[in-house]
Amino acid sequence: MSNEALYIEAQEDTPMVKHEKEGDSNVITIAGVSMPENTLDFYVPLLQKIDQICSGTKKNKLVFHLEYMNSMSNKQVLKLISASFKNDPELKVIWRYSKGDELIKMKGEEMRLIIDGVDFSIEEAITL
Amino acid sequence: MQLKEQLINDTSGLPLIVYYRGNYEDISTETLINIIESNEKLANRKSQLRKVMFLSVEAIQNIQRYSAHKGSQSDFYLVFFDGDSYQVVTQNLIHNEDSEDLKARLDALVSKDVSELDELYFNKMESGETTEKGAGLGLIEITRKSNKSIRYEIKKVDEEYSLFNLYFALPINIKEETVFDFSKAISIQAKLDQLSAASESCFYYGGDFSNSFISSLLGLLVSKKAEKKSNDNKKVHHILIELTQNIKKHAQFHNESARGRIFIEWKDEHIEVSTYNNSQLDNAKELQKKVVDLNGSNKEQLVQKSKEVLADLESTNGLGLIDVANLIYPNKINVSVFNQSNDHVGLLFSIQINNE
Numbered sequence: 001m002s003n004e005a006l007y008i009e010a011q012e013d014t015p016m017v018k019h020e021k022e023g024d025s026n027v028i029t030i031a032g033v034s035m036p037e038n039t040l041d042f043y044v045p046l047l048q049k050i051d052q053i054c055s056g057t058k059k060n061k062l063v064f065h066l067e068y069m070n071s072m073s074n075k076q077v078l079k080l081i082s083a084s085f086k087n088d089p090e091l092k093v094i095w096r097y098s099k100g101d102e103l104i105k106m107k108g109e110e111m112r113l114i115i116d117g118v119d120f121s122i123e124e125a126i127t128l
Numbered sequence: 129m130q131l132k133e134q135l136i137n138d139t140s141g142l143p144l145i146v147y148y149r150g151n152y153e154d155i156s157t158e159t160l161i162n163i164i165e166s167n168e169k170l171a172n173r174k175s176q177l178r179k180v181m182f183l184s185v186e187a188i189q190n191i192q193r194y195s196a197h198k199g200s201q202s203d204f205y206l207v208f209f210d211g212d213s214y215q216v217v218t219q220n221l222i223h224n225e226d227s228e229d230l231k232a233r234l235d236a237l238v239s240k241d242v243s244e245l246d247e248l249y250f251n252k253m254e255s256g257e258t259t260e261k262g263a264g265l266g267l268i269e270i271t272r273k274s275n276k277s278i279r280y281e282i283k284k285v286d287e288e289y290s291l292f293n294l295y296f297a298l299p300i301n302i303k304e305e306t307v308f309d310f311s312k313a314i315s316i317q318a319k320l321d322q323l324s325a326a327s328e329s330c331f332y333y334g335g336d337f338s339n340s341f342i343s344s345l346l347g348l349l350v351s352k353k354a355e356k357k358s359n360d361n362k363k364v365h366h367i368l369i370e371l372t373q374n375i376k377k378h379a380q381f382h383n384e385s386a387r388g389r390i391f392i393e394w395k396d397e398h399i400e401v402s403t404y405n406n407s408q409l410d411n412a413k414e415l416q417k418k419v420v421d422l423n424g425s426n427k428e429q430l431v432q433k434s435k436e437v438l439a440d441l442e443s444t445n446g447l448g449l450i451d452v453a454n455l456i457y458p459n460k461i462n463v464s465v466f467n468q469s470n471d472h473v474g475l476l477f478s479i480q481i482n483n484e
Contacts, residue, residue: 012339012340013339070373071370071446075441078439098362102362106454110431114438
């Protein structure tokens, strides 16, 4: 298990990422705008970092509240969830969407169908 | 040739063009300025671009302060860069009773030389003399900083209102004073007038399609008060992100011209978004085939396509157009082709997002 801290400040086109401990488990929150022109530059190192943090731990949580997500980010987010689920079959994903945001809600529903077996809840966010 | 295609061709040599026509009580000045600023990386003379931004704040605030605000369709701000100069045109409706006073003020400003204008400016600043709507410094500032290139027109519309147009220019090679020819600006203005006549408000842009531009554009939409009432605005935003990033991804350019064009027209029943960019012929054919396939799909098929492309994590197939087709369903993606050469073609995408 790694105690490395993870906090990435939100930029114009990339989301805020933060890590908190909840007992022995980890909660990773990803929120804001995700529309970088080169998604790999942002998501490849992020995936490695999350992998390090969550290594050997169970019942981790990935919490998303994306205001905008371009289609290229969508695949990277799915990769991140898939990889985390592979390492932690008890992973919980919480996918939040803003009121009236049909696309972000739909994206959550699609990913829930694709990653079979993951505990994946979709909920309307109260505030961002 | 359609009006949009004509406008695209007439403005194709302009590395930057920003136009917003509508109710200026409804948007924030900052959002339009941010859109200009998002082109800073491409500007050869950044100091001139900063000056344009500075004077544009004055010009837009003049619209906001002094427009008679009768019907939002009349007021607009237009800026473009043609390689030699930045040119700005504004238009707002005024009450006929105010036109003589405005004319007298502008004539007095134009008749002064630069040192007299400086003196007037500093006197006003020192005296702290202000009116209900400001210190009246905006027009003085525009006149002195644009090397007295300003020109204006006041045209009577009816018994109550007139249209006030203000023109000014900032050439790259700064001269003492400029007698400026605004024929290009007037011709572009006439085409934009035609295009926007059927809309409640209208935005036209050509320039850099960086993420700074997209963020600024979303800022403009969020600032539109009418947008806030609609649950649909998020849908429009998602579509704009995909379409503008597509411009950047697919556009092929060989010169300094803008990477692409975008139109947003707010109408009674729907919002129409159109994007234009050059593309390699093979790439354009692929995109057209993809659009035909998406337009022929029902909602369930679109959802299925989206899921399949998403699930194939190793594939580089794009989801963008599938998302757009999904969001606008049952409307279709319209794609037309023009300006074809041996290896390149111009692609104009248009979609309608219904108001709910």
